[in-house]
Amino acid sequence: MNFKSLKTLAVNGKQVIVRVDFNVPIKDGRVIDPSRIQAALPTINFLCEQKCRIILLTHLGKPKATHDPACSLQPVFEYLAAILPGVKFAPIVPGTAEAITRSQEVRPGDILLFDNLRFHTGESENDLDFAKNLAALGEIYINEAFSVCHRKAASVSTLPTLLPSAAGFQLQKEVEFLQKIMEKPQRPFIGIIGGAKISTKLPVIRALLEKVDYLLLGGALANTILKAQGIAVGKSLIEESMVSEVKDLNLVTNKLRVPIDVVMAPSVEPDALSQTVAVANVPDEQRILDIGPETLELYKMILQTAKTVVWNGPMGYFELPQFEQGTKQLAEIIAGLNAETVAGGGETLEAINQLKLNDKFTFLSTGGGAMLAFLEGKPLPGLEPLTIE
Structure with missing residues (x-):
C-alpha cells in the first residue's frame, strides 16, 4: 500500500x-x-x-x-x-x-x-x-x-x-509499520486481544488466527467464549447474541488461549470485594472482572518466546484498582520482551501511559478500531483516497 x-x-x-x-x-x-x-x-x-x-x-x-x-x-x-x-x-x-x-x-x-x-x-x-x-x-x-x-x-x-x-x-508511519507486521512478522508471532465486545473483535480474532502462532484473549469478550464452551460465568458481562457465533472457536489446540483463572467480584463498585478463582468456579452471583495470576503466568511463558507481539484491548475492568493488575502486569511483561511490540486502542495506551512504558514498546498505534480493521484486512475509507494505484 x-x-x-x-x-x-x-x-x-x-x-x-x-x-x-x-x-x-x-x-x-x-x-x-x-x-x-x-x-x-x-x-x-x-x-x-x-x-x-x-x-x-x-x-x-x-x-x-x-x-x-x-x-x-x-x-x-x-x-x-x-x-x-x-x-x-x-x-x-x-x-x-x-x-x-x-x-x-x-x-x-x-x-x-x-x-x-x-x-x-x-x-x-x-x-x-x-x-x-x-x-x-x-x-x-x-x-x-x-x-x-x-x-x-x-x-x-x-x-x-x-x-x-x-x-x-x-499516519504513513502507522500504516507502513502495521503492514510490515502483518505481511512479514518475525516469529513466533503472538496476538493479544482484550476489551468488552466480542461482536466488534470476532472478525479480527478470526483473521489473526490465520496469521499468528498464539492468540491470547482477555477482558469481557473472553466471557462470551467461555459461556459458549459451557463454562459458567455467573453475572459476567457477555453478549448473548454472540454465544452461538463463537462456538466454533477451537480451544483444544494450543493456538487460541483464554483465561484459566479470573478475578471476580459481585459488582463493579470501588469497594467491591474481589477474589481469585479457577475459571470453572465462578458462582452465579459473581462477575469476572480481570484475568488471574495463573493466566498471567501462562501468558508470560508464551510471550517470552515471542519475536513479534500485537496487543489491542485491556484484560479486565482496569478503571478500578482491584481489577487493573491483569492489564498493567501484561503491559510490563510485553515492555520487557526482546521483540517487536505493537499496542493500540485508547484503554491499552492509557494503561501503558500510566506506567510510563511508552518508550519500551516498538510502536504505539493511535488507532483502536482502525487498527483492528487494518489487522482484519478490511478496506479503510480514510485511506482509499490517499492510496496510489
Missing part, C-alpha cells in the same frame, strides 16, 4: 487543512493524555516550516447536541497554546459560512483550530455538501488521523476526494 506523501505536495505558502484526531481524554478541563496530539506535531511543525496557513479539524467525544459544552475543544486549544506558537481557536462549527469567512482571515504562520466537527450532523452522516464546505477552508488536505480512517465521515473519506490530498507523517 503506497500513499500520496506530504513531502510530494507543493505546500509552501498554501492554506492546508489537517484532519487530526485530538479526541483525547479530558478531566477537570485539562488534557490528561496528549499522546494523539504529540503524534501529530511532526506534520504540523513541517507545515509551519513551509510557511503554510494551517487549519486543524478534529472531533471530540460524542456530542449530545449541536453545541455540547462537554465536547468543546477549548481544553485541547489550551494544551496546544502551551506548545505551539501562533495557534488560535475559533469556537465555530466548521463547514458553516461563518467558518469559511474566518478561514479567509488566516495569515502565514497561523494555526487555526475550529471547534468540534461532530457539532455538525454532516460529519457523521458523511454529507457531501458539508464536505464541500470543509474543502472551502483550504487548498490542500492532509490526513493525520489514522485512528478514524475506518469511519465513513465527511472529513475523513469525502473531503480528501475534493482537494489535493496526502497522508501525514504519523
Whole structure:
C-alpha cells in the first residue's frame, strides 16, 4: 500500500487543512493524555516550516447536541497554546459560512483550530455538501488521523476526494509499520486481544488466527467464549447474541488461549470485594472482572518466546484498582520482551501511559478500531483516497 506523501505536495505558502484526531481524554478541563496530539506535531511543525496557513479539524467525544459544552475543544486549544506558537481557536462549527469567512482571515504562520466537527450532523452522516464546505477552508488536505480512517465521515473519506490530498507523517508511519507486521512478522508471532465486545473483535480474532502462532484473549469478550464452551460465568458481562457465533472457536489446540483463572467480584463498585478463582468456579452471583495470576503466568511463558507481539484491548475492568493488575502486569511483561511490540486502542495506551512504558514498546498505534480493521484486512475509507494505484 503506497500513499500520496506530504513531502510530494507543493505546500509552501498554501492554506492546508489537517484532519487530526485530538479526541483525547479530558478531566477537570485539562488534557490528561496528549499522546494523539504529540503524534501529530511532526506534520504540523513541517507545515509551519513551509510557511503554510494551517487549519486543524478534529472531533471530540460524542456530542449530545449541536453545541455540547462537554465536547468543546477549548481544553485541547489550551494544551496546544502551551506548545505551539501562533495557534488560535475559533469556537465555530466548521463547514458553516461563518467558518469559511474566518478561514479567509488566516495569515502565514497561523494555526487555526475550529471547534468540534461532530457539532455538525454532516460529519457523521458523511454529507457531501458539508464536505464541500470543509474543502472551502483550504487548498490542500492532509490526513493525520489514522485512528478514524475506518469511519465513513465527511472529513475523513469525502473531503480528501475534493482537494489535493496526502497522508501525514504519523499516519504513513502507522500504516507502513502495521503492514510490515502483518505481511512479514518475525516469529513466533503472538496476538493479544482484550476489551468488552466480542461482536466488534470476532472478525479480527478470526483473521489473526490465520496469521499468528498464539492468540491470547482477555477482558469481557473472553466471557462470551467461555459461556459458549459451557463454562459458567455467573453475572459476567457477555453478549448473548454472540454465544452461538463463537462456538466454533477451537480451544483444544494450543493456538487460541483464554483465561484459566479470573478475578471476580459481585459488582463493579470501588469497594467491591474481589477474589481469585479457577475459571470453572465462578458462582452465579459473581462477575469476572480481570484475568488471574495463573493466566498471567501462562501468558508470560508464551510471550517470552515471542519475536513479534500485537496487543489491542485491556484484560479486565482496569478503571478500578482491584481489577487493573491483569492489564498493567501484561503491559510490563510485553515492555520487557526482546521483540517487536505493537499496542493500540485508547484503554491499552492509557494503561501503558500510566506506567510510563511508552518508550519500551516498538510502536504505539493511535488507532483502536482502525487498527483492528487494518489487522482484519478490511478496506479503510480514510485511506482509499490517499492510496496510489
